Each structure stands twice: as C-alpha cells, then as structure tokens.
Amino acid sequence: xxxxxxxxxxxxxxxxxxxxxxxxxWFLGNNLIQNLRAxxxxxxxxxxxxxxxxxxxxxxxxxDSRSTHLRAAIVGILNTLLxxxxxxxxxxxxxVIAGVLRLSxxxxxxxxxxxxxxxxxxxxxLIWIIIIFTIMTAVLPGPRAxxxxxxxxxxxxxxxxxxxxxxxxxSPHFESGLFDSAVQNWLLVIAFLVGSFFATRRVSAWAxxxxxxxxxRPSTFWIxxxxxxxxxxxxxxIMGLSWEVPALKGFNFAGGIKVxxxxxxxxxxxxxxxxxxxxxxxxxxxxxxxxxxxxAASALGLRPSRVMNLVVxxxxxxxxxxxxxxxxxxxxxxxSLAIAVGYADITATLGGITLNxxxxxxxxxxxxxxxxxxxxxxxxxxxxxxxxxxxxxER
Amino acid sequence: MKKSVIYGAATLACMSAVAATAGTLxxxxxxxxxxxxxxxxxxxxxxxxxxxxxxxxxxxxxxxVAAAVLGDSTAVEFVPTTPKTRFTALSAxxxxxxxxxxxxxLSRDADLKFTFVGVNYYDGQGFMVPQELGVSSAKELDGAxxxxxxxxxxxxxxxxxxxxxNISYEPVPIETVAEAQQQYIAGSCDVFTTDASQxxxxxxxxxxxxxxxxxxxxxxxxxxxxxxxxxxxxWADVVRWSYNALVAAEELGVxxxxxxxxxxxxxxxxxxxxxxxxEGSMGEMLGLDADWAVRIISAVGNYGESFERNxxxxxxxxLARGLNALWTEGGLQYSPPVR
Numbered sequence: 141x142x143x144x145x146x147x148x149x150x151x152x153x154x155x156x157x158x159x160x161x162x163x164x165x166w167f168l169g170n171n172l173i174q175n176l177r178a179x180x181x182x183x184x185x186x187x188x189x190x191x192x193x194x195x196x197x198x199x200x201x202x203x204d205s206r207s208t209h210l211r212a213a214i215v216g217i218l219n220t221l222l223x224x225x226x227x228x229x230x231x232x233x234x235x236v237i238a239g240v241l242r243l244s245x246x247x248x249x250x251x252x253x254x255x256x257x258x259x260x261x262x263x264x265x266l267i268w269i270i271i272i273f274t275i276m277t278a279v280l281p282g283p284r285a286x287x288x289x290x291x292x293x294x295x296x297x298x299x300x301x302x303x304x305x306x307x308x309x310x311s312p313h314f315e316s317g318l319f320d321s322a323v324q325n326w327l328l329v330i331a332f333l334v335g336s337f338f339a340t341r342r343v344s345a346w347a348x349x350x351x352x353x354x355x356x357r358p359s360t361f362w363i364x365x366x367x368x369x370x371x372x373x374x375x376x377x378i379m380g381l382s383w384e385v386p387a388l389k390g391f392n393f394a395g396g397i398k399v400x401x402x403x404x405x406x407x408x409x410x411x412x413x414x415x416x417x418x419x420x421x422x423x424x425x426x427x428x429x430x431x432x433x434x435x436a437a438s439a440l441g442l443r444p445s446r447v448m449n450l451v452v453x454x455x456x457x458x459x460x461x462x463x464x465x466x467x468x469x470x471x472x473x474x475x476s477l478a479i480a481v482g483y484a485d486i487t488a489t490l491g492g493i494t495l496n497x498x499x500x501x502x503x504x505x506x507x508x509x510x511x512x513x514x515x516x517x518x519x520x521x522x523x524x525x526x527x528x529x530x531x532x533x534e535r
Numbered sequence: 536m537k538k539s540v541i542y543g544a545a546t547l548a549c550m551s552a553v554a555a556t557a558g559t560l561x562x563x564x565x566x567x568x569x570x571x572x573x574x575x576x577x578x579x580x581x582x583x584x585x586x587x588x589x590x591x592x593x594x595x596x597x598x599x600v601a602a603a604v605l606g607d608s609t610a611v612e613f614v615p616t617t618p619k620t621r622f623t624a625l626s627a628x629x630x631x632x633x634x635x636x637x638x639x640x641l642s643r644d645a646d647l648k649f650t651f652v653g654v655n656y657y658d659g660q661g662f663m664v665p666q667e668l669g670v671s672s673a674k675e676l677d678g679a680x681x682x683x684x685x686x687x688x689x690x691x692x693x694x695x696x697x698x699x700x701n702i703s704y705e706p707v708p709i710e711t712v713a714e715a716q717q718q719y720i721a722g723s724c725d726v727f728t729t730d731a732s733q734x735x736x737x738x739x740x741x742x743x744x745x746x747x748x749x750x751x752x753x754x755x756x757x758x759x760x761x762x763x764x765x766x767x768x769x770w771a772d773v774v775r776w777s778y779n780a781l782v783a784a785e786e787l788g789v790x791x792x793x794x795x796x797x798x799x800x801x802x803x804x805x806x807x808x809x810x811x812x813x814e815g816s817m818g819e820m821l822g823l824d825a826d827w828a829v830r831i832i833s834a835v836g837n838y839g840e841s842f843e844r845n846x847x848x849x850x851x852x853x854l855a856r857g858l859n860a861l862w863t864e865g866g867l868q869y870s871p872p873v874r
Contacts (some may be wrong), residue, residue: 180648180765193691195706274717282722286669300614302805304723305680392705401723432853442600472597479685482708488685492619493708499647501623 172502184392187498188213194358194493195485198400209494215225216489217511223485224515230411231471232464233265235418242423253419260416266477268413271483275336280304286388301386303392306400314379325379327381339367347457374517402483406475421463425456458531460470465523481535559631559763559770560604560822567612572630575615576709579736579845579852580636580656589613592845593634596655596761600632600777603655603827604749608834617710618686622647625764633762636730638688652775655760655838657858657867660754661731662842663738666746666874668725668728671751679700682715682724684708689729692755712737730757732846739851773821779829782870783810784837786841787863791836798829810873817873838868 176182186208195205203211206424211518229528242253260268283303286294295301303309335501351357360369362481386396429452437451438444478485487508563569573581573593574585580590581734589611598608607849614630616703625633626648636658638642639651664670673696683690697704707724709715716737719727727734731753740743763771783792785806789797794811801813808814821827833839839861845855860866 178766181626187636193694195694195697195704205691205698277718277721277723304721338762391676392678394678415676454852460650479708479710482685484708488708493685493690496619496622499622512644 153436158357160242160423167382181501184450184500186502187408187500187503192494196489198272198403198484209498212494213486213490213507216486217482220475220485223403223410223478223483227410227414227471227475228468229406230407231418232415234411236417236422238415238419240420240426242419243426247387247407257416257419260412265409265413265474269477269480270410271404271411273401276401276405277304283388283392299385303393304401305392306398306404308398310383310385312381312383315382317379321375329372332375336368336371343367391510401484402478403483405481406483410471410474414467418464418467421460421467425460426452428459429455430534440499453531461523461527461530463522465527468519468523473532540764543582546568553623559767560773563604563631566801567605568612569597569601569632570614571600571613572614572616572621572633572635574635574757575617575713577712577733577736579732579801580848588665589678590845592841594634595845596634596675596778596839598775598835599781599831602830602834603701603777603823604773606830607715608830610624614627618684619710622649625649625762631763631770632683636733636759637762639758640688640762649762650771651760651762651764652771653756653760653778655778656732658730658732658757658759660689660728660755660757661734661753663734663747664725664750666748669874670750671868673750674700674702676704676726679725680705680707680723681726681728682707682709682718684712684715684729685710687729688755693728696754709733716740729735730759735854736852741796769822775824779870780810780831781835781838781841782861782868783873784828784832786870789831789832789837791840794832796831798826807874
C-alpha cells in the first residue's frame with residue numbers, strides 16, 4: 141500500500157494541507173468580493189489622491205488640510221517610526237540597566253528591580269499609556285497657569301516649559317549657515333560627526349598597533365574627546381548657533397520645539413513596559429554564561445569591569461539579541477495604541493480619520509497590514525544581520 | 536475528500552450570498568429583536584440611565600421602530616458604536632439601523648451606500664470654552680488647542696473654518712465624548728468642539744456648567760438622522776415612516792396621553808384615523824399591521840414629547856426647539872402626508 145510509504149504519505153498530506161489552505165483563502169476572498177458586490181461597493185485606492193480635509197497636530201513634513209490622504213498616511217508613518225525609534229533606544233537602556241542591577245549583590249537594588257520588572261510587564265501597555273497620559277494632564281499646569289503677574293507656574297531655568305499639553309524646549313538654529321536650507325546645515329553637522337566617528341576608529345587602531353608593538357597602550361581618552369567635540373563646536377560657532385526659547389503667546393507657548401503630551405506618554409509607556417521584558421532577556425543572557433568564564437577571567441587578573449566587557453557581555457549578547465528582536469517588533473506594533481491618547485500615528489491617520497472620512501475600511505486596513513509587515517520585516521533583517529555578526533562562528 | 540471540501544465551500548458561499556439579500560424587515564421579525572446602533576453615551580441622545588436602561592432622543596427612534604415592527608418597544612439590542620465603528624457596523628449587518636447623531640452628507644449617502652431616512656435633529660457645529668478665557672467669538676481662537684471627536688464631520692468643518700478665517704489651531708483628536716470631556720476639564724485643550732446640541736449635553740454633565748460658555752458661532756449644518764443600508768427599500772420605508780409617525784403625531788395633536796381614546800374611538804380627522812389604522816391600510820403597505828403607529832405613540836409619545844423629555848425643558852440639557860420646531864411653528868420638522 142502506498143499509504144505505508146513515508147515519502148508518499150508525507151507528500152500527500154502536504155499537498156492536501158496546501159489545497160485546504162488555498163481553498164480557505166479563496167473562500168474568504170470570494171466571500172468578500174461577493175458581499176461587496178451585493179452591497180454595491182468596490183475596492184479602489186483612488187481616495188489616496190484626494191484632499192484629506194483634516195489637520196494633524198504633529199507633522200514632521202509639510203502638511204495641511206489641503207494635502208492628500210496619501211500625504212496624511214506618510215505623516216502617520218513618520219510619527220510611528222519616530223516613536224518606535226526612540227522607544228526602542230530608551231527601552232534598551234532601561235532594560236539593560238534593570239537587567240544588570242537585578243543581578244546585583246545589593247539586596248535592596250536587586251529587589252527594587254524585581255518589583256519594577258514584575259509590575260510593568262504584568263499590566264497591559266494600553267493601561268500604562270493611559271495612566272501616564274492622565275497623570276501628565278492632571279499634574280502638570282496648563283499654559284494658562286503661566287500667565288499673569290501672580291502666575292502659579294513658571295518655566296524651568298526660563299528655558300523649558302512643562303505643561304499638560306507637552307514639554308516646550310528651546311530649538312537650535314543657525315544665524316549664518318553655510319547653506320540656505322536648515323536641513324543642509326544640519327546634514328553638514330551630521331557629516332562632521334560621522335567624520336569624527338571614523339577618526340576615533342583610526343585612533344583606536346593606532347593605539348592597538350602601538351600596544352601590540354610595545355606592550356603599552358597609549359591613553360586615547362583626551363584625543364578622542366577632542367576629535368568628537370572640537371570640530372563640531374567650531375562648525376557651530378562659524379554658522380552662528382543660536383537658540384529660540386519658547387514663550388507664552390495667546391493660548392499656547394510658541395517658538396522652540398514642542399514635545400507633545402501624547403508623544404511623551406506613548407514613548408515613556410512603551411519604554412518602561414518593554415524595558416521590563418528586555419531586563420529579563422538581559423538577565424537570562426548574563427546567567428547563561430557559565431560561572432567558570434568569569435572565574436577564569438578573574439584568575440587571569442582581569443578587573444571586574446573588564447570581565448564584564450570582554451568576557452561576559454560579548455557571549456551574553458548572543459543569547460540576548462534574538463529575543464531583543466522580538467521586543468523591538470513589539471514596540472513598533474504596540475505603538476499603534478497611540479490613538480488612545482490622540483497621537484497621530486499611521487493607525488490614527490490612515491486607519492482612523494482617513495478610513496472614517498472615506499469609508500474605505502478594507503483598503504485602509506490592507507495598507508496598514510502591509511505597512512506593519514514591511515516595517516517588522518525590515519527590523520528583523522537589520523537585527524538578524526547584527527545577530528549574525530556577533531553570534532558564535534562555527535566553522 | 537477534496538471534492539467534498541469544494542462542495543462544502545461552494546455551499547457556504549451560496550448561503551452567505553443568500554443571507555445578504557434577505558430583507559432586513561423579515562430578519563428583524565424572525566429574530567424578535569431590533570439591533571440598533573447608538574452612541575457610547577451622549578446624554579439626551581443615547582445614554583444608559585442609572586438603572587442601565589438606554590434613554591434619549593435617538594434611542595426613542597430605535598424604540599419607535601421596535602414598537603412598530605415587533606410590537607414591543609423594549610425588544611431592542613442597543614449596540615454602542617464610536618464614530619469610527621458606526622459605519623462598518625451598519626454595512627456589515629451587525630446593526631439593522633443606526634440612530635446615532637450622524638450627519639447626513641453626500642459622500643455618506645452615495646459613496647458609503649447608506650440611506651438617511653430623515654432628519655430627526657437639525658444641528659450645527661459650535662465651540663465651548665471656559666468662561667475665564669474671555670473669548671466671545673470663534674474667530675478669536677487663533678493658536679488654540681482644540682479637542683475634537685475623531686472620525687466625525689466636525690473634524691473637516693473645523694479645518695475648513697480655521698483655514699477660511701486664516702487662523703491656526705492645534706487639533707487633539709479624541710475617540711469618545713467622555714475622554715474629550717476629561718481632556719477639556721483638565722485644561723489640556725482650550726476649546727471643545729462638536730455639534731451644538733452635544734455641547735449643551737456635555738456641559739449639563741459638568742460640575743459647574745456656568746463656568747463654560749458655548750460660543751454663538753455655528754460653523755456648519757449638521758442634519759442628524761437615522762440611517763440604514765442602501766438596497767433594502769422596504770426596511771428604509773419602515774424606519775422612515777416610524778420616524779415620520781412621530782412628527783405627524785405631534786402635528787395632528789396625537790400624544791401619549793390621548794392615544795388611548797383616539798385609538799379606541801377614532802377621530803373626526805381622517806388623517807389621524809389613517810395614521811392610527813382606523814381608515815385605509817397604511818400599516819399593511821409597510822409590511823406591518825394596522826396598529827403600528829398606535830404602538831409607537833404609546834411607547835415614546837410624539838416628536839415633541841420625546842424632545843421635551845430628553846433634550847428640552849424637562850431635561851437637564853434644556854435645549855430650545857429652534858430649527859426643530861414643527862414647520863407650522865417656524866421650524867423645519869415636517870412629515871410628508873400619511874396617505
């Protein structure tokens with residue numbers, strides 16, 4: 141009998157499974173098309189080119205209510221990427237600190253970190269977002285409190301204004317930039333920083349070569365510090381760096397950079413929530429390194445900080461990075477909870493207002509799925525490349 | 536085996552196609568319950584009272600339809616919807632009708648494929664600000680932070696208004712009225728904007744209503760009305776005439792107080808008799824029985840009674856009839872003849 145032949149049997153089952161899968165997708169798609177037709181609707185993406193007609197409170201590119209729905213979607217995408225990027229960085233910082241401190245020999249520190257991890261990862265992130273936003277709006281003063289002779293609130297150092305609508309900070313700009321556009325001037329600054337980075341790499345290589353030749357490593361700290369700061373500061377002085385300080389005008393503060401309350405709430409909530417998970421990954425990674433490694437390194441006479449930096453962490457990274465990728469993906473996807481606090485991410489613009497005003501639910505949701513899938517896969521690719529670079533090389 | 540899967544799938548596809556074309560009126564009768572989409576809580580229009588029973592001006596329309604179709608004004612399953620979920624809920628068939636402060640617009644009619652069966656409240660978009668700001672006109676709101684309910688026409692009107700007056704603002708999009716209230720009270724927005732009736736309803740729930748003013752500027756037309764899906768005209772007729780019966784009753788002087796005697800002994804006015812099923816066969820034409828309008832009026836009263844009870848002088852909101860007075864009294868409410 142053919143069914144007792146493992147090759148045929150497994151092949152047959154796979155074909156059947158594939159057919160069932162294809163059929164169920166066909167059924168769902170067909171059902172959708174039939175129901176749409178019955179309701180007299182169709183699938184069309186032409187709405188993306190139409191005027192959106194609504195305003196957005198946080199825009200990174202030029203946008204007003206006469207822009208298209210497509211541009212509104214791009215504004216949303218940039219806002220999603222902004223909060224996801226910053227949340228990934230701060231979550232990693234929180235996570236590494238909490239993870240390392242949880243292994244501390246100091247009983248109090250270790251317990252405080254345990255409490256942090258257990259509280260934050262066991263309460264849903266949506267609740268945290270709302271709690272932080274509510275506390276912000278309830279505790280911080282409104283712009284009105286800054287007004288008048290007997291104002292109940294005042295700006296910190298006369299530079300920063302903490303209000304329940306967000307934090308206003310001074311914004312830097314160039315009086316006599318080398319280029320006309322601000323973006324080009326800032327790109328020049330970034331180019332200088334990149335140059336400094338490569339210069340410090342060269343200095344390190346030179347120090348290593350010297351160490352291998354003579355056995356003594358020359359001190360590079362002051363040289364590196366100078367390479368990082370001197371050129372950039374000189375450039376900024378030449379271009380006439382000045383600061384625009386926020387000031388109360390009318391209903392709100394004007395001037396400076398506004399970091400909106402919704403952004404802060406979302407960013408902070410995602411960071412502390414995901415930081416708790418990352419802390420556990422870091423702890424697991426460090427504990428995965430056998431004690432013998434630490435002891436052997438100590439026996440060679442390495443100082444504890446060197447043991448951590450040269451022996452334990454490089455090996456722990458191999459364990460930490462794969463779950464870290466998942467956490468970064470989680471941050472990006474959880475940022476879609478932004479609508480709870482009125483942050484204009486892609487789910488709020490394309491999947492919220494645009495969807496509502498045009499009624500193109502299926503089209504908008506498909507686009508949203510495509511966007512999150514693309515971003516998640518990109519993050520995966522980048523992090524997997526990094527993982528391949530640090531993982532144990534087997535030859 | 537593969538064949539049976541295909542047949543099974545084909546059968547299911549056919550069944551779903553059949554289900555989509557069956558009449559809503561028959562569906563509701565078979566179910567014995569009307570699924571009616573309402574707000575998540577706008578006092579006066581649709582909100583649960585202290586006992587958890589839904590009450591309000593829009594709720595009365597749902598109850599009127601249930602009374603006409605099912606003979607029981609309590610046989611309604613109220614489905615709370617947000618501005619974002621309401622249209623999907625209606626087109627997906629989760630609700631039979633939407634009675635939820637929804638503005639009648641061309642695109643909702645023609646592009647989203649809905650039928651607005653009438654206008655039960657003529658409204659317009661207004662602004663509410665704290666008294667202490669000393670603002671007297673919406674044109675003084677340059678640079679203000681404005682709380683809006685996202686997914687509504689107010690969002691678009693607001694953008695148009697500020698653009699045409701060449702002043703700036705910062706929008707704070709909020710999902711529900713309750714959250715918007717919270718933001719407004721905490722002072723994280725200077726202005727709350729929505730339909731003027733909802734502003735009045737929101738203000739009535741505040742601790743100190745007199746600390747807040749509703750500006751005189753009305754920046755849009757917001758005809759609010761009950762809505763059904765395109766393509767089921769019989770059902771649209773039932774909902775349209777259940778609503779018209781309320782207005783016609785007020786016009787004819789039929790109230791919940793005198794409906795008993797009028798239904799018993801009839802009237803000298805043939806139009807009242809037609810409405811109440813004493814003459815002609817109006818109910819039959821709609822696919823209902825002769826007493827349909829009698830049940831509506833006994834359950835919720837006429838249009839004026841429902842208005843006064845939920846929004847007018849007998850309520851905490853205290854709205855005047857204004858545009859919503861009968862046409863005979865200078866308003867816009869007008870029912871086509873029951874004939």
